[in-house]
């Protein structure tokens with residue numbers, strides 16, 4: 380049994396895609412553990428295998444070699460106790476904000492009334508309760524992503540997986556979303572795996588950052604983020620914050636060269 384302190388464990392995880400006679404080594408020998416409640420970001424250049432790694436943790440892709448263990452159980456398929464947030468909020472356009480947040484419950488057992496209070500708590504925590512009757516096309520991109528985060532948390536999952544959830548947003552909305560996500564994470568405190576290209580975003584949000592290189596597609600650095608929580612947007616002008624961003628930029632450049 381994996382101890383709770385090592386909630387997620389990857390052992391020698393690799394992924395090779397094979398198609399039309401060619402092979403792509405998307406992830407090579409990933410091995411790390413994540414304690415329960417840690418916010419971990421995976422940072423690296425385009426094509427280094429970040430999304431593939433996240434998909435394998437989520438049970439959406441199967442590793443070619445190695446094993447992924449969550450809460451003592453090997454991951455064989457998507458689990459009911461995971462929440463997902465993707466680049467596109469993928470809300471149902473004909474449902475209200477509230478019904479979108481409750482949708483995973485409707486799929487699971489239909490007992491949406493029992494979760495209405497939790498939906499209210501989640502929507503209030505991101506400032507959207509008063510928008511509960513609006514439809515997605517009446518919301519901004521940032522608001523839609525906040526709804527997607529509430530939807531991912533409605534069933535109180537053990538782990539939240541996020542794949543570049545804010546990359547389609549403009550810079551101001553993205554900064555707002557980082558503050559909103561940090562606040563929601565401080566409140567609900569889930570184990571979180573967050574894929575991003577943005578060094579600043581990773582440092583602002585994370586307890587720990589894994590940097591991936593492109594050749595090989597492997598984890599090349601594992602860095603703890605020392606700043607206390609709660610974090611305010613102003614932390615980004617702190618010299619230590621700026622210095623850590625510079626260090627990570629250097630590590631990513633090293634990873635590019637391979």
Ligand SMILES: Nc1ncnc2c1ncn2[C@@H]1O[C@H](COP(=O)(O)OP(=O)(O)OP(=O)(O)O)[C@@H](O)[C@H]1O
Pocket residue numbers: 396397398403404405423424425426427428429430431432576
């Ligand atoms: N289904 C697939 N079939 C074949 N190759 C794939 C597949 N999915 C990803 N790849 C390849 O695997 C490598 C890693 O892709 P992946 O999307 O995991 O990288 P990434 O770091 O998330 O990239 P980005 O930051 O651009 O989203 C890339 O070379 C990609 O083209």
